[in-house]
Amino acid sequence: DQQVKQNSPSLSVQEGRISILNCDYTNSMFDYFLWYKKYPAEGPTFLISISSIKDKNEDGRFTVFLNKSAKHLSLHIVPSQPGDSAVYFCAALFSSNTGKLIFGQGTTLQVKP
């Protein structure tokens, strides 16, 4: 069972515009949600996270929104830059658990110059 889902395998955006990456989850007991960015042949790099008690967290060009009633979160990148082209993974964890992350399948973002 896929507890964290990213239903869009890919997204293409023009440089300077907004990129919106979406993620849905099924388990309302998740305590934290995280976004990771991954370049080919590299490991995931942490981008931004949000606690389940919040609905928004912002860090520079990156903002994550959490809608608990819809079990949905999104990552907004504004403005998008060509260097943002990568695979983005949404992940969730239970703080009472061993800390293991549950990842979505990933969305490949291409930012065109």
Added chain:
Amino acid sequence: NAGVMQNPRHLVRRRGQEARLRCSPMKGHSHVYWYRQLPEEGLKFMVYLQKENIIDESGMPKERFSAEFPKEGPSILRIQQVVRGDSAAYFCASSPLDRPQGGGYTFGSGTRLTVV
């Protein structure tokens, strides 16, 4: 301060051979997680270890796979009698805390295992 070091970066094994993947966590990190990424999929948790202890191995296949994190030296993920379905990228992450929140993990660059 070196990051999480994984070696080898690429590993080719014939069916039936053994694969050993190594992970040296960041300095000061005593918690190690292993994840596997199959082609076109997200990362899947395999095992969580602290020094000399396996804390959670709920994601490990029941047979052929084992992991250790000895008092001295790197963490090792061992796959015996590899099959083609084991071909994947294996990532290690380390943390200074258990149950890290808000991005407390640092991932290595992974080992790409190809079984021929």
